[in-house]
Each structure stands twice: as C-alpha cells, then as structure tokens.
Amino acid sequence: MTERILFVDDEPNILDTFRRNLRRAFDVATAEGPEQGLLALESAGPFAVVVSDLRMPVMDGIAFLEHVRERAPDAVRIILSGHGDFATAVAAVNRGAVFRFLTKPCPPEELVGVLRDGLRQHRLVVAERELLRGTLRGSVQVLTDVLALVNPEAFGRSERIRDLVVKLGARLDAKPLWQLELASMLCQLGCVALPPDTLRKRLAGEDLTAEEQQIWGMHPEIAANLLTNIPRLGEVAAMIGAQQLPPGPDVPLGARILRAALDYDVELRRGLSPSLAVAALRVQAERYDPAVLAALAASVADASDVPMREVPLTGLRPGMVLARDLTNAAGTPLLLAGQRLSDASISRLRNLSDILQTDGAAWVVDGVRKGPGA
Known part of the structure; x- marks a missing residue:
C-alpha cells in the first residue's frame, strides 16, 4: 500500500502549494481545516504522516493532532506553523506527541527531508507493532498447545468459555476485547501444575476438600506469573491472577467476567440447564459483579435462539x-x-x-x- 501524507490547513492556497510541489515525490492528500481533516482520516485513510497548521478556526493544530493520535495512533504527526514560540512547541510535543515542529516559511528541501523522516518513523512503528503481534501470537499459540497436550480437560474448559467471555465483554464495553479473549484462552494455564484428580473433581462440579480447595486456589497466580514476562500481556495476566477474587473496585472487569463465566461452566457440567445455571449463580450473588450477572443472563437468553x-x-x-x-x-x-x-x-x-x-x-x-x- 502506498504511504500517504495528509496536509491540513485553513488556507486553500497553501494546500494548493503542497499538492503542486510535493505530488511527484509523495502521495499527498489535503483537507481544508481540522473538521475536514478528521473526516479525511475516517474516509480516505490510513495516512502515514499528518501535517497540520497550528492556528485554525474551531480547533487549533495541537487539539486536532490529539484527535489524530486517538484515531490513528500509527500516523506520524507534524506541526507546520507561522507561530514558533517555545511554549507552543512544548505543548505540541506533550499533547499531540508531534514528531517535528516546523515554522513557516519552511524551505522545500527541509520539508521534503522531514516528510521522508516521518515516513521512515512510520515504517519503524508499524514494523515494531507487527513484530510484537507476531511474538504475542506465537507465544499464545505455544502456551495453548502445551495446555491442550498436558491437560486437555483444562484446555477444553478455557475453549468452552471463550465465546461467552467475549460476548459478556462486548455487552459491558470491556476494551480492548482481544485482551479479554486471550485471558479466557489462558485462564486455565496454571492448571498444568495441579494434581489431575483435583482438576477432574473441580471441572465435574464435585465438592473439593479444604486441602484441594487450597491447591485449586493457586492456579490463577501460577498462570499470571507465567504470563507476566510476555510483551503486552501484563493486563491479561492481571485479569487471570484475579479470576477467583470477589468483585471490588480493585478487581479488573475482565477478572469479574472470567469468574462468572467459569462458575457458570461448572454449573453446566453439573447437568443444569443454562437458565438454571444462571439461577445457581444468582443464589450466591455476593460472589459476582451484578452487571456481569445481568449480562450473563441476557447472553444466555439470546443464545437460546441461536x-x-x-x-x-x-x-x-x-x-x-x-x-x-x-x-x-x-x-x-x-x-x-x-x-x-x-x-x-x-x-x-x-x-x-x-x-x-x-x-x-x-x-x-x-x-x-x-x-x-x-
């Protein structure tokens, strides 16, 4: 895909100059003012580099680039302004996370050099993200494969709750959902360290002795410790480590969702119907987040029509x-x-x-x- 550059300015003649002088070297798009710039991001993106004027009506360049940062975090952001005071430059860096701050009039060769630097920076950002994504996917695949081989019962349990956890997360606006889905896939990883009979009894819905219950309570921490050192899995590890804790402000929403989904799965394995399994959880309502229980009941009701x-x-x-x-x-x-x-x-x-x-x-x-x- 061709790397595109978006120029945003409230003066049409300046935008015409950019198009005329840079079209041979770059794929250039322009937008007249910040509002048109935001529309261009949505309708004509993605853009590798966004260059914005500073003083514009309705929204200044720093505020505009803040929006760009939220909507297109990979885009490299540059300010090109006729107002080059130090305080403004600092604000642009701190709020808009700009890559360069240029002042008008900017010599063409300097602008071309900065745009090329911006494109190189964009390539580095994208390459690093793809490397992390590949590392993350590979790590998760290895861990789930190990769990499936060593403890197929625990692997099956995580697979059974996966779709339900994602549905609950969507209903409760848990973001990002990919972290919650990974947490559901890996939440039983610590079970590889448990005695097989303890795991079998728990997954079958049988009562555990006090000693077995203590052993069972160790598996979330074991899994969290295994995941902590994998890039980008810190929040996933936190969800998994807290999956058996009662609801509270310090317990991540993902952990509260996991707890309800896992206990719901146990009730199903006892032989209860989905509606009766939800009712069984409601009998112990203090163990669960009320919003999560409500989302679970709604998801179960919807599933009956699938x-x-x-x-x-x-x-x-x-x-x-x-x-x-x-x-x-x-x-x-x-x-x-x-x-x-x-x-x-x-x-x-x-x-x-x-x-x-x-x-x-x-x-x-x-x-x-x-x-x-x-």
Missing part, C-alpha cells in the same frame, strides 16, 4: 463451536458442548472415528469466528 445444525465429520471446520457434547457409542464425552473446534481436534475425530466409535456427525452453532486480533 440456530444449531448437524454437521458430518467431513463438514467440520476450525472455529465451529459444539452445541452439544460429542460422545462415542457408549455415551462417553469426547468433546464438550461449547468447545471450539481446532485443526487438531477435527483431525483426531476424522482419523480415529472408527476407534472412537463416533456416529460421524456433530451438532454445532452456526458461524465460524476468527481468533483474537492482538
């Missing part, structure tokens, strides 16, 4: 969510309702269908969702 369909094993696709437990001929669950299908689980079902004695079909919820954007 269409299901029966799909042969050959028609299963990664990302589909099981609407019912997938069992073998003896009634033993192979995959549980709410679990998202992956390439690995689909391959296992197809390759071992005779051994596993499946009936060759599964009930799934319509729609395939993609993974989290990081």
